Amino acid sequence: MARPQMGDERREQILAAFEACVMRAGLAKTTLTDVAxxxxxxxxxxRYHIGNRAEMVDLLIDRMVERAEDGVARLRPKGRAMTTxxxxxxxxxxxxxxxxxxxxxxxxxxxxxRDDNMRDRLRAMYGRxxxxxxxxxxxxxxxxxxQARRDTAYAILSLTYGNEAFQFLGLQGGRRAAALAAARTLVDTMATEGTGTKTKKEKQK
Structure with a gap:
């Protein structure tokens, strides 16, 4: 009798293979046969574990989101709360x-x-x-x-994604550090603007 987690293991195996194929040949040229x-x-x-190609792409996006969230959880500071x-x-x-x-x-x-559904999925991923x-x-x-928090989050996200896009084009050097410093400055600027919500002390007054 198969172990209950075998389906998850198979799915992970298939998605890892899908990623490898995409890295090698690109997404448009990767088929279910290639992945198999x-x-x-x-x-x-x-196909039994993943479904058709469109469903496999959806699962691949979910996998990337989980990877990002796992990375955040794994890198939380020890002994203190995480900050912005x-x-x-x-x-x-x-x-x-x-x-x-x-x-x-x-x-x-x-x-x-060219694909509205894919555009929606990417928008949702960055929205998270x-x-x-x-x-x-x-x-x-x-x-x-x-709104101020959303605007700043958008600016930070633009810096992070834009930085990696330029890195891909070969703009190396200390530019990642410069982009990170700019993002941190945005956070520091917010700290001087105050907050739109009352703190616990303010509520007690």
Whole structure:
């Protein structure tokens, strides 16, 4: 009798093979047959565990989101609460520096130019990162309003993604450090603007 977790293990095996194929040949040229050959499974079994190609792409996006969230959880500071600065550091040094994820995302952007569903999925993926930032900002008492937090989160996300896009083009040197410093400055600026929510002490007055 198969172990209960075998389905999850198979799915992970297939998605890892899918990523490998995308890294080698690109998303548009990768087929279910390619993935089956990469992971050494029959095509019928790949389809049973994953579904069709569109469903496999959806699962691949979910996998990237989980990888990003796992990275944030793994890199939480020991012995103290995470701050917005910490989260920004993780985005620059972990979330947006994974070569596999960056390659897959670039392929997805290409598809999104012609596929409304793919555009929606990418928007939702970046929306989750934006909400992570705004939630942390609110916990830290940063920003004069929810809109101010969303605007700053958008600017930080633009810096992180834009930085990696330029790195891909070969603009190396200390530019990542410069982009990170700019993102941290945005956070520091929010700290001087006050918060749109009352602190516990203010509520007690």
């Amino acid at each position: 050959s990469e992971c050494g499974l029959p095509r019928s079994l790949v 600065h910490d989260l920004v550091d993780v985005l620059f040094t972990n979330t947006f520096t994974n070569d596999v994820t960056n390659t897959v995302v670039n392929e997805l952007w290409y598809l999104a130019e 990162i934006t909400r992570m930032l705004t939630t942390q900002m609110e916990k830290d008492g940063l920003g004069s309003s929810p």
